Every structure is written in C-alpha cells, then in structure tokens.
Amino acid sequence: MPKTRFLDQEFLDLELGKMFTRTWQIACRVEELPSVGCFVEYEIGRYSILVVRESKDSIRAYHNACRHRGTRLARGRGRVGSLICPFHGWRWNLDGSIKLVLDREEFVPRSDDDLGLGKVRAEQWAGFVFINMDPEAKPLLEYLDPIARIFEPFQIENFRIRWGKGVVMECNWKTALDAFLEAYHVAGTHPQLFRLDRTNDKIASLRELDIRPWAPTTVYERHAHYSALGPKSSASKDAGKDPSKRSGDGKSDERLSVANAVQYLHEDMGGLENERSWRAAEALKTSEVPEGMSAGQYFLQLYRELSIAEGYDWPVITPEQWTEAGSAWNVFPNSIILPGQGSVFWYRSRPVDNDPNKCLFEVFSLDQIPVADYDKKREFTPEYFDDYRDADMGQVFNQDFANMKEVTVGMHSPSFDGHRLSEEQEMTIWNHHRVADRYIWTD
C-alpha cells in the first residue's frame, strides 16, 4: 500500500473530488434532529451539507450555500423556522424552496427552481441519516449490502446516542480509521486486555502472546469487517464470533474473566456494554453457573432477564447471525460500526483543513432504549477536543490515539515506502483502497 495514499495532498484532493462526492456517508443520527426545523451540518473536506428535519416524517439535505453569492448558510447544529442567509438575508423554506429574495424585482427574473437550495440525497437506515452528493447514486440500501441484512437482528433503530466525542488527530483520516479496522494491534497496543489486572499495561510477555486474540477479516463488494474469534491458538475461522466467549487471562475463575471483560468495556471505553450488562456481570461474579452452561452463556442469560424486567426488548441474535456480524465493520468510506447486544459503537473519520495529515475522529456510543421511550425526544450535543488527552476517553482509546501520530511520523521517513499488511487480519484496510480506487480512477 503506497504511503502516498496517506501523505500526499494530491491524493486527498482525489478522494474529496471523486470519492466523498459520490459515496453514501453517515451525516448524523435521526435523534439528532428531534423537531421540525432542527438541522445538523455535515462537513467533509471543503464541502458543507445541511441535514434538516423538514417535517415529522421527512429529513432532507442541502448544499450549505446561498444561491445569491454563495455564503454558507448555517454552522454546527440548531433549530430554525426557515433557513436565512447571514449576508443579505435571503430565506428558504425547510423544503429548500425559496421564500424571500430581498428586492427581487432588481434581479434578472429567475425561476423559483433556480433559486431553491441545491439538493443532496438523504436516506435513512437503522436510525442513521446518510447523505450522498451524487444525484445518480444507487439507493442507500443497495449501497449498504450486506450490512443492512446482517445488522437487522441488532435493531439499532431502537438505539440512541449515549455520548459522542470528536478529537482532532495529527494523521491522515484513514490512519485514524485503520486503527479501529483490525484487532491485530490488540496484543501490541492493549496488553492489559490479557490480564485480570487491567491497570497493568506493561508490554505483553512472550508467554502472554500465546493467548493473543485472533481476528480475521472478510471483505465484501464494498464494505469489510473483522471478527474477533478468541485466542489464535485455538480459534477456527469456521467457529465464528461467539458473544458468550470473552477473553480473560486463561487461568482465573471463568466468571471473573467474563465479568471483568464486560465491566472494563463499560467503565473504560463507555460503550459496547452498558449499565445493565455491567450489573449482570456483577451478579455473575457470585452466581452459581448452572450445569452445562459456560460463564459467558450464563452472563447473557442474566443480562437478558435484567433487560426484559426493566422494559427493554431483547432482540434474539442467533449464533449464525453473530458469526456474520463479527466485531467491527467499515461502512465505506469513513465510518465504522461495532455491533453489540444492547450497545454499539459508531466511529467516523474526516479530513480537516484540507490537510492530508490532519483529521477529526469521532466516537459515538449508542444504547438500546426501553420500549416505552421509543417516541421520546432527547437532547444530545457532541463534544469536541483539539487534543485527545483532554477528552477523557479512557485507557483503550488513548492507547489507540497515541499510535496515530507515530504512524504518521514514521510514514514520512524516507526509509518507509508503504504498508505491509497481514493477509488474514488486515484486509479491511486493503479493501478500503481497493474500493476507493473504483471511485477515484473513474469519471
């Protein structure tokens, strides 16, 4: 993988001009637009798009540019009655049609159509609002294949954002994304995950490496995923992901290993697990695990009982469905979704300041909500940080973030020519470039 694809301005220009203008990208969640008139700005490189709730049932997207002299109409997020240009005050209805041109009689006559906001495609899946600047693009659901089918049992449409944080990183937007597109780095970057004592993050010993996890990748026509299958020594690609199996240190009480893994994810990463699964894990520590059941299986039973008792639906996810879902998906081009029972992560990476060595990386933790709350609105504002060390995102994220600049500095070395990727565990990264080339080298 030539390093120019990460470091060169020319390549970023190609990505922005040919790929980001023609692919579906997650602009926001539906719940970020709770009321009519709410808008969220989605910036990608030099482009800015406004996603607007037009009515109870309709969300639309527009190019964020005044039809008069081009001024950007709105920033960030907010709620408006109509879209009003801050320069000379032209106004648009929420459906994008022109509402007011001051002194219109002074202008060459133009149709309302010509004065309407530039439309961007907006479609929804699982509570995510996607945009696409290409009017000819195929429908979102076709583009997402096979993700929409494989994620269906997880019912992410019934999830809402628990928290969202964005950090500016000194690396290419793909370097940040790639840090989460494989689990091959776990042994090197997150050695504490081998240990019951998670505060011990000393480099893994050779003996500990014997129980390193294995996470082979699978690529599809456009998207790709990896699947964490347990210790490499005993993992089989045919076995598939099993949420009742969790990595421990291989020698402690199985109940403690499982409970620790669950509780650490909730406490340290603030996602993939939640306050309910944390309590189920707590109960597991002192439970008698029934005959014929593993601690992991019994944990899932406790989590299920607790969830149902507290008014949550419990989506049934079969072993075959877990196997297909795996651990993390690149939703091409710039998002990652980690499927989970009751909690999922969504990551997104975007270039910043037209600089190939700078990006904004965002993490959103989403939780399933009680059935009674499905129609309730909720407030949500993401937080942004110029330095990840101020973002308080825990040990695991900080370890991942620390790598990103180092990768970039090293890539600039004249001795380094390009990535050398594992053909089993890093094909998600390779796939991204393979698919990008389809957009970049065609008109």
Ligand code: FES
């Ligand atoms: S530039 Fe927007 S009204 Fe003039």
Ligand SMILES: [Fe+2]
């Ligand atoms: Fe990591």
